[in-house]
Amino acid sequence: MRTARPLHLLARVCAALTVASALAIFAGGCSPHDSDNITIGVKFDQPGLSVKRPDGSLGGFDVEVARYIAARLGYPPDRITWIEAPSAQREMLLRNGQVDFVVATYSITDSRRQKVDFAGPYLLTGQSLLVRADNTEIDGTASLHRNKKLCSVSGSTPAQRIKDRYPGVQLQRYDTYSACVEALRNGAIDAVTTDDVILAGYAAQNPGIFKLVGDRFSQELYGIGVHKGNEGLRQRINEALEEMKRDGSWQAAFQDNFGPAGFPMPEPPQISR
Ligand code: GLU
Numbered sequence: 001m002r003t004a005r006p007l008h009l010l011a012r013v014c015a016a017l018t019v020a021s022a023l024a025i026f027a028g029g030c031s032p033h034d035s036d037n038i039t040i041g042v043k044f045d046q047p048g049l050s051v052k053r054p055d056g057s058l059g060g061f062d063v064e065v066a067r068y069i070a071a072r073l074g075y076p077p078d079r080i081t082w083i084e085a086p087s088a089q090r091e092m093l094l095r096n097g098q099v100d101f102v103v104a105t106y107s108i109t110d111s112r113r114q115k116v117d118f119a120g121p122y123l124l125t126g127q128s129l130l131v132r133a134d135n136t137e138i139d140g141t142a143s144l145h146r147n148k149k150l151c152s153v154s155g156s157t158p159a160q161r162i163k164d165r166y167p168g169v170q171l172q173r174y175d176t177y178s179a180c181v182e183a184l185r186n187g188a189i190d191a192v193t194t195d196d197v198i199l200a201g202y203a204a205q206n207p208g209i210f211k212l213v214g215d216r217f218s219q220e221l222y223g224i225g226v227h228k229g230n231e232g233l234r235q236r237i238n239e240a241l242e243e244m245k246r247d248g249s250w251q252a253a254f255q256d257n258f259g260p261a262g263f264p265m266p267e268p269p270q271i272s273r
Pocket residue numbers: 087104105106107153155156157158194195220
């Protein structure tokens with residue numbers, strides 16, 4: 001019984017510390033070093049960028065960027081917890097403190113900046129169109145009128161742009177791009193629209209089935225989402241990205257993941273400090 005009291009006290013101190021650190025995470029003031037693992041939000045279904053393979057492993061450019069940053073922050077691969085971050089859930093995952101950062105084809109925009117902060121950018125891309133390989137009707141944005149059925153994803157910048165600029169298009173919003181690609185394959189829709197690096201990944205995965213058409217019609221700068229106000233983490237991620245460019249890992253990751261889709265290597269974008 002005598003020993004019960006100190007143990008009880010210890011348990012209470014630990015509980016208080018747990019609550020305190022949980023509050024610190026929600027306030028955005030907690031460094032990821034405070035826990036044993038780091039939790040990163042990524043896509044699970046975007047070949048070339050971020051894909052979860054049947055054996056459960058993850059690969060792609062975004063995943064390599066995320067792993068590099070985690071290593072610089074002191075987290076080897078076995079101490080990373082991956083969480084799926086579909087387009088419409090990224091801000092929510094960050095704001096709820098469910099992830100430390102998000103590397104998920106996440107364009108930096110003013111409206112998102114009201115809710116989260118961004119490190120980077122680490123990649124420049126742009127919106128384009130994916131159609132079935134035998135399609136001769138759609139060859140760019142000019143051919144999008146005439147009631148074409150276009151698929152994009154809820155909570156994404158491409159879906160919003162189509163809604164704002166191409167009101168004649170029948171826009172269908174799905175939860176994921178892989179769902180759009182299946183609808184394109186079975187003829188339920190005429191085209192998928194999002195960033196060309198994402199579309200090129202699906203085209204490369206399905207040779208002879210799909211093709212990209214037209215030019216890029218937006219500029220998307222991919223950033224790494226962090227909790228709003230966590231300036232310390234944002235700066236450390238920026239330092240890791242600078243290092244990744246300097247030591248050639250960025251270039252190697254680009255080549256390994258986008259080389260098969262035929263993308264020439266661009267200059268990595270300038271990081272905004
Ligand atoms: N980069 C765009 C966005 O952040 C499209 C890709 C995506 O939905 O992840 O919304």
